[in-house]
Amino acid sequence: MGQKYKSIGVLTSGGDAPGMNACIRAVVRSASAMNIKVWGVEGGFTGLIRGKYKEMGNRDVGNILQRGGTILQTARCEEFRAPAGRREALREMNNAGMEALVVIGGDGSLNGAQKLAELGVPVVGVPASIDNDIYGTDMAIGVDTALNTIVDAIDKLRDTASSHTRAFLVETMGHASGYLAIQAGIVTGAEMVLVPEVATSVEDVAARVEEAYRRGKAHCIIVVAEGFSPPTNELAEAIDKLDHGFTTRVSILGHIQRGGSPTAFDRMLASRFGMKAVEFLVDGKLNMMTALRGREIVPVPIADVVSNARPVAEEYIEMARVLSL
Ligand SMILES: Nc1ncnc2c1ncn2[C@@H]1O[C@H](COP(=O)(O)OP(=O)(O)O)[C@@H](O)[C@H]1O
Ligand SMILES: O=P(O)(O)OC[C@H]1O[C@](O)(COP(=O)(O)O)[C@@H](O)[C@@H]1O
């Protein structure tokens, strides 16, 4: 089953992720190779509702492959959560003659894409979020770059921690997911990783800090996912009160994790996802998300993506613990 489109739209939505630009470029250029006109929608679903879009040709996506952020801008759009907002978006799409839409974004954006699909709009989703909390794909665009940023930061923090015999609580992003924290903890040799998916008491954290000191370590790095409870600053206060040999400091890495030039991995993933998104549309594989499974890019129904949660790999928590002893 194939479909000949004259014109399609592309947008980026939710938190930006390094590699979104590489994906926009791939969508525009692969569509252009098939003589399909591409409308670049500005500011995610907000741009769709407001009718903010411009035609994009091959030259409009030159020199963006290596840039972080998104040249189309992104947004979190409350209006789109309501049926009236989505009907407005549909009206604007019809006005522009936009026959299908590629949505590049995270789990929330894919929920939005599903709602459009339910109104009869042919959509393809591309997973892009540093959180890697999207069901159905091994990796989303931006995760690898964010991880490398975190690793670079923790390596630097460890230098100063060791010089001062300090325990550092390093907070990573990830919303309700501990993915970034766990992966970063393993590859930086952190003494402990705290994630929302695994309840850990303040006493357990204190015991781990004491153990690190007893073993003669000059530092104790604890990676805390932002969704962990209690919050990082509260946890640090509680730890600092205890007599374990270290002084305590907190470093909240923040939005630095979302920026920067995408890694080679993210550029490749984004380029492959972008090409496949257009291919899925023209092949009639509608309302699918481009997903990385092993080395292959496969279609996964967006309906499945949004109705399932990505499980946390608990074995990695144990791995982080054993390898840092
Ligand atoms: N259940 C939903 N129904 C309709 N639109 C949604 C839904 N969830 C999210 N969206 C849209 O997707 C946007 C981005 O979602 P958000 O969760 O903020 O980021 P991300 O896509 O990066 O996970 C939201 O601002 C909203 O416009
Ligand atoms: O953009 P904001 O409002 O600062 O949101 C921060 C959130 O966005 C993220 O950086 C990315 O999440 P999304 O990809 O789901 O948008 C989360 O890790 C974090 O919780």
Ligand SMILES: [Mg+2]
């Ligand atoms: Mg999200």
